[in-house]
Amino acid sequence: MSTSVTQRFESSLTDIGVSITRTESEAFASTLDSVVTEPAVGVPLEGYGGVSLSDTVVETPPTPRLLRTAQTGVTPVSKAIAEYGTLVLDSDAAGTEPVSLYPPTHVAVVRESDVLPDVESTTDHLAERFAVGGSSVFASGVSATGDMGALVEGVHGPTNVDVVLLTDQ
Amino acid sequence: MSAQVDRRRKAERIRTLLETEGETVQENVAHLNQGRYDAMERFDDFEALRTAAREIKAEAIENLPTLIETLRESVESNGGTLYLADDAADANRYISEVAASKNAETLVKSKSMTTEEIEVNAALADVGVEVWETDLGEFVLQVADESPSHLIGPSLHKSREDVAELFNQVFDPEEPFETAEELTTFARDYLGERIREADIGMTGANFVLADSGTITLVTNEGNARKSAVTPDTHIAVTGVEKIVPGVEELHPFVELISKSATGQDISQYVTMLTPPVDSPTIDFERPDEPLGSGDGEREFHLVLIDNGRMAMRDDEQLRETLYCIRCGACANSCGNFQHVGGHAFGGETYTGGIATGWETGIEGPDAASEFNDLCTGCSRCVNACPVKIDIPWINTVVRDRLNRETAPSELSFLVEGLTPDAEGSLSAPKRFFGNFETLAKLGSATAPVSNWLVDLAPVRTLMDRYLGVAPQRELPTFQRDTLTDWFESRRPRLPNADADRTVVLYPDTYTNYVHTERGKAAVRTLEALGAHVELATPIESGRAPLSQGMIATATAQADAVATDLDPYLAAEFDLVVIEPSDLAMFRREYRKLLDEDDYERISEHSYDVMEYVYGLLSNGASTEPLASPDAPVAYHSHCQQRTLGVDSYTEAVLDELGFDVVTSDVECCGMAGSFGYKSEYYELSMDVGEALHDQFTDAGDRTLVASGTSCTEQLTELFARDATHPVELVAPDGRT
Numbered sequence A: 001m002s003t004s005v006t007q008r009f010e011s012s013l014t015d016i017g018v019s020i021t022r023t024e025s026e027a028f029a030s031t032l033d034s035v036v037t038e039p040a041v042g043v044p045l046e047g048y049g050g051v052s053l054s055d056t057v058v059e060t061p062p063t064p065r066l067l068r069t070a071q072t073g074v075t076p077v078s079k080a081i082a083e084y085g086t087l088v089l090d091s092d093a094a095g096t097e098p099v100s101l102y103p104p105t106h107v108a109v110v111r112e113s114d115v116l117p118d119v120e121s122t123t124d125h126l127a128e129r130f131a132v133g134g135s136s137v138f139a140s141g142v143s144a145t146g147d148m149g150a151l152v153e154g155v156h157g158p159t160n161v162d163v164v165l166l167t168d169q
Numbered sequence B: 001m002s003a004q005v006d007r008r009r010k011a012e013r014i015r016t017l018l019e020t021e022g023e024t025v026q027e028n029v030a031h032l033n034q035g036r037y038d039a040m041e042r043f044d045d046f047e048a049l050r051t052a053a054r055e056i057k058a059e060a061i062e063n064l065p066t067l068i069e070t071l072r073e074s075v076e077s078n079g080g081t082l083y084l085a086d087d088a089a090d091a092n093r094y095i096s097e098v099a100a101s102k103n104a105e106t107l108v109k110s111k112s113m114t115t116e117e118i119e120v121n122a123a124l125a126d127v128g129v130e131v132w133e134t135d136l137g138e139f140v141l142q143v144a145d146e147s148p149s150h151l152i153g154p155s156l157h158k159s160r161e162d163v164a165e166l167f168n169q170v171f172d173p174e175e176p177f178e179t180a181e182e183l184t185t186f187a188r189d190y191l192g193e194r195i196r197e198a199d200i201g202m203t204g205a206n207f208v209l210a211d212s213g214t215i216t217l218v219t220n221e222g223n224a225r226k227s228a229v230t231p232d233t234h235i236a237v238t239g240v241e242k243i244v245p246g247v248e249e250l251h252p253f254v255e256l257i258s259k260s261a262t263g264q265d266i267s268q269y270v271t272m273l274t275p276p277v278d279s280p281t282i283d284f285e286r287p288d289e290p291l292g293s294g295d296g297e298r299e300f301h302l303v304l305i306d307n308g309r310m311a312m313r314d315d316e317q318l319r320e321t322l323y324c325i326r327c328g329a330c331a332n333s334c335g336n337f338q339h340v341g342g343h344a345f346g347g348e349t350y351t352g353g354i355a356t357g358w359e360t361g362i363e364g365p366d367a368a369s370e371f372n373d374l375c376t377g378c379s380r381c382v383n384a385c386p387v388k389i390d391i392p393w394i395n396t397v398v399r400d401r402l403n404r405e406t407a408p409s410e411l412s413f414l415v416e417g418l419t420p421d422a423e424g425s426l427s428a429p430k431r432f433f434g435n436f437e438t439l440a441k442l443g444s445a446t447a448p449v450s451n452w453l454v455d456l457a458p459v460r461t462l463m464d465r466y467l468g469v470a471p472q473r474e475l476p477t478f479q480r481d482t483l484t485d486w487f488e489s490r491r492p493r494l495p496n497a498d499a500d501r502t503v504v505l506y507p508d509t510y511t512n513y514v515h516t517e518r519g520k521a522a523v524r525t526l527e528a529l530g531a532h533v534e535l536a537t538p539i540e541s542g543r544a545p546l547s548q549g550m551i552a553t554a555t556a557q558a559d560a561v562a563t564d565l566d567p568y569l570a571a572e573f574d575l576v577v578i579e580p581s582d583l584a585m586f587r588r589e590y591r592k593l594l595d596e597d598d599y600e601r602i603s604e605h606s607y608d609v610m611e612y613v614y615g616l617l618s619n620g621a622s623t624e625p626l627a628s629p630d631a632p633v634a635y636h637s638h639c640q641q642r643t644l645g646v647d648s649y650t651e652a653v654l655d656e657l658g659f660d661v662v663t664s665d666v667e668c669c670g671m672a673g674s675f676g677y678k679s680e681y682y683e684l685s686m687d688v689g690e691a692l693h694d695q696f697t698d699a700g701d702r703t704l705v706a707s708g709t710s711c712t713e714q715l716t717e718l719f720a721r722d723a724t725h726p727v728e729l730v731a732p733d734g735r736t
């Protein structure tokens, strides 16, 4: 991934109030532990090389109780969009969708090679997903509403979103 | 006299809304509108994607029957069910049956206008299903038992104080709610509980992909995501027009919808679900079992609603309403909407400019009759619409249809002779406002007596009673000597031998009979810059009848104008126009009224007078003969002029001549042709005008300048001093 795309991604995240922590695979577990607030629930990082939640404070598999009580939900991210700081969350049987949605903080683990420049460049990924009945969500920043007369963050979805960027993947 | 009573009632209703909801609506809508401008400015591809989006929609609606079948196959092969409902009753019956089959007691819903349209909440309540709106705005309305006032911000007529008062009353908390945070936290927790308990989740859909059965939901709160995946059963309810072929076609809409709606680059969540989804079922009653381990199974129903849409598809004029992605930009960019909101400017379900199309298609034209007049044709929504729907035209067409339904008034003898036969059944006020030209001719021929006459109080009372003319408004003063008289008096004159441009100046009705000075100023300016000027025959462009929905009369006038201009255009004259609303006729509306060749020729060769002056100066004409500034200027450009993008020329010319100019950025002055003259809309018109007034409060004694007649009249009324057309500022001195 070109540095300019990553830079764009980082500045877009900053614009929408999402913090970013860079790490290499080797330091992943300790980095993640420093980012999450416990209790934390997570979805296994399927297909990520050499990193796993098993040596972190994050509990798996997700249960309904954890969805309700966890302070943090940790999920993989299939793609990210540099232009808007968007995370592409693929729905899966392991529960990426509810785990990214229920706890007040969502920590998204992004591989740098998955950062794409813009919305249009995600079309191929989405087409592949939808063709086999898959679902995906573009999530950009924290949930918000203006319906109570002023902008409030953290409505039905998370109040905080943090990205952990794996710079060597 | 019942028409006058009706008008009084309407005025009363508007007054009440201006007082109760106006301020909050204005604040919120203006904010959304500004957000859209900012987002458009940041986004280079806006125009290209609008074009693409329109093409996609046009094609999708054209191929709709095929797309529905493709979608049915996709949904079924994914394991869901597609039900095509003819109308609201059919849809509600099916949904109730699904609820019964699941023994459902509660259902959570995310925001969906289509479910408002079919009134599914009431239907479900009838079969004993408790429905909870989980979008916070919809929840507020559910608690307040009110209807939405905006397509995307259903409760934006309510301030924080309003919501706090409501919630304190209904939920009686130990500590009264005060801040937006407290209210949001309460609603989230309260609804969170409802979502966990619910047997069914119901959502709408912003877009549906035929080839995969994927539904797209564009939201900010996260409630749609939760409602769709927490209960095992998901019902999505949406209009048939939401189908697009596939993911390739989705991209422009994802880019456009939030920018147009709220000014966000992208919404918080763009959820693309291909149900039944892979996400595990969640059984909160077995809290410690891993997600998905219960025996719950996901079930999905897509309920596609026709409810008049297929008939709209066959209606050449209403068809493009189906391209609408319900972003609300047309409402946000509308001066009248900004002030009065969707409770006045809306029908049973839909609000804003495009509501006329939706309500007419779904409920019939009568559903639009109450609010259709609130569209003044200012056209500010035209550039805002992400799918380029000609919203003013839809309003005009429906107005025309409504006119034809109205029984002739027994008082129509008053305006007899004002209307050609084509529109025989019009109400007296429509005839009056629609035939300004006839009136102007008469008024001018009998001036000054005509002017004295209409200044008499008893006459104004009668005009209010029978014609709906607001007694507070000053009426135009007709000139005995018309612009044409003056122009003829300068003959015989030879063509300007050095002229490198030949111009035919269009003497619009106002310029010819009322504001003759601006016509003379235009002639002198153009001549001073080296053009040879001829004057066209004064024939009304059709703007006045069109604004009343009198399409046949407008077409006849457009034809007459085209015939008159033909020899000039054939001889390669440039057509210069002083009144922006007439320029907009030539460049925009004539597309609908004339055959293509005539339209092309007129629109291509027509120029705003200041645009033309700018062109002459850019091509080397000297500014020397033009007037130099003698006072600073406050300039309000005209709404239609801004839509055409020609307002900047006036500013550029004034700049070049060294004028000190401040400009306004309100969408419309509030007068909008004859709108502000109407008794029932006078107060709204002045309320809209107030915003313009506020912008120029610091203007001190700057010269008030406006391009449109109505803006000039409105400024004159607002500031109690004269306003002038920009060409009068720059015209060389002298009278001939």
Ligand code: SF4
Pocket: B151, B260, B323, B324, B325, B326, B327, B328, B329, B330, B331, B354, B384, B385, B386, B387, B388, B389, B391
């Ligand atoms: S008509 Fe256009 S601007 Fe208005 S809501 Fe529909 S898409 Fe948006």
